[in-house]
Amino acid sequence: MSSRWWGVSVLRSAVAVVSLLVLIAGCGSTPRAELKTGPGITADTITLGVLTDQTGPFSPTTPSKIKGFELLIDEVNAGGGICGRKLGMTIADHGYDVQRALTGYFDLEPKVLGFLDITGSPMMEAIAPDLLQSRVIAAPTSWSADLLGNPNLMIVGSTYDLDVINGLSRLKKDGLLADGDTIGHIYVPGDYGQGALEGSQFAAQQWRLNLQAREIPETGTELPAMFAQLKNAGAKAVFLSTTPKQTALGVVAAEAMKWDVPIMVNAVGFDPAMLASPAAPAVVKRVKVVAPFAPFGADLPGAKEVSGAFNRKFPGVEATAAVNHGYSVGLSFASVLRKACGNGDMTREGMLRAFRQTDHLDTRSLTGPLRFSQAGRPSSDQSFLVKPDLDAPGKLSLIDGPFTSELAKQKASKPR
Incomplete structure (x- = not known):
């Protein structure tokens, strides 16, 4: 083997090794000169x-x-x-x-x-x-x-719709809701309220529920009258897709009429400031919040x-x-x-x-x-079930989650 051939061979091997190292490095990050x-x-x-x-x-x-x-x-x-x-x-x-x-x-x-x-x-x-x-x-x-x-x-x-479905599914799992029951859903207009309503409508179709839906303007104060109507209709649960002020108003109304009904709320309908108001005892006692993300802490x-x-x-x-x-x-x-x-x-x-x-x-x-x-x-398609808690950081503590339900999986599988 000639020394000239050996030198060329070594050079080619070195070039190959360097090329391989450059290729490997390129897999981890893109050189600035090549980045668009x-x-x-x-x-x-x-x-x-x-x-x-x-x-x-x-x-x-x-x-x-x-x-x-x-x-x-x-x-x-x-x-x-x-x-x-x-x-x-x-x-x-x-x-x-x-x-x-x-x-x-x-x-x-x-x-x-x-x-x-x-x-x-x-x-x-x-x-x-x-x-x-x-x-x-x-x-x-x-x-x-x-x-x-x-x-x-x-x-x-x-x-919003999947959070409602997961919340209602939890009530069903806990024996607080059954096929054929009456439920109430009070919601504000727009993509928040109507999106949430889509969840209760889907659950009502699957479980043959009697859905009593009530739309209320974002500035509306008719919550006490609506809660009275839902109580008279025999609702086994009430879902609120409302503003935080309306949530507090509705919960206080339920407390005043001594109606011990499960009340669930979308995350948008809860504000920690509610727990610094006169409504705090009723909110802590009655409300469960269904959210797309975990509570703080x-x-x-x-x-x-x-x-x-x-x-x-x-x-x-x-x-x-x-x-x-x-x-x-x-x-x-x-x-x-x-x-x-x-x-x-x-x-x-x-x-x-x-x-x-x-x-x-x-x-x-x-x-x-x-x-x-x-x-x-x-x-x-996973939600968190949380409850208002005066002693918790962020004023919400975790009950369960992240969790999903078979009904939420079914709804989530349908593309928009």
Whole structure:
């Protein structure tokens, strides 16, 4: 064997080894020079938008939700960021005004890769056409099944209808509801109330229930009269898809008429401030809340981690379950960002592809396992059953969850 041949052979072997090492390294991350990027991405930052209500009717829960975003962003950045870039967010307040929301959206949209939050159904409806046109991913603070048909929306957790079905299924399992019984459902108009009603209607069809549905405006105060009607109709349970003030009004009415009926409420219908009002004893005694995410401080892996991080970063600050919601949304966005980075495409089109490739996302029981690959279907069919608790952090304590029911699985399998 000549020394010349040996030298060439060694050189070729070295080149092959180096090429293999480069290939292996490339599987873990995409070199910056090859990464395709979109709006909101610079050489060292990925910026996400938050379009929320900081001064309007839904402002009480906003600080906790934003703190949940902050905790996730801190965690990601402490680990080196994503694709060598730190995460950041830009917040705009719309005060629950559609025109202000549109102004804020069109100001933020060119500057961000996606939206961690768009609060408010009227705002979402006004903005949705441009989301489709600009190919932006957004996570609305809504769990309406009607939104599942929009491929750009990231609905994190079970939808209103599935929470209702899981709640009613729990009553049936506990022997408090049987086939053929009468149930009441009081709901506000719009995607929240009507979406929740879809759940009780589905259960009524399957179990031959006599559903007594009552619609009430968001500012309506007719809850005592409606509860009296439902009592006279022999309702075995009442589901409320109302505002927190209306929830308190209805529960106090049931207490006044000494009607010992199970009362279940969607998460949107509960506010910890209710427990600082005269309605507190009745709310604690009678209400169960069905939610798409775990209560703050629950004895679950993810909830314990989040509450620990929250207390270290915000000592002495009151928290609500909205912290877990914000963190879960941030966790979902981070998972999509990492997948897009691995694909070498962090444009908005690349984000949408990565979004639909994201499946079996483990939130450590902050929600049920999330799947975004099935367009038109909810990301989870699992709910949490919780109860108001004056002594619990966030004023809610866990009864059960995440759990699902056969009926919820059946409903969730039907694409929108």
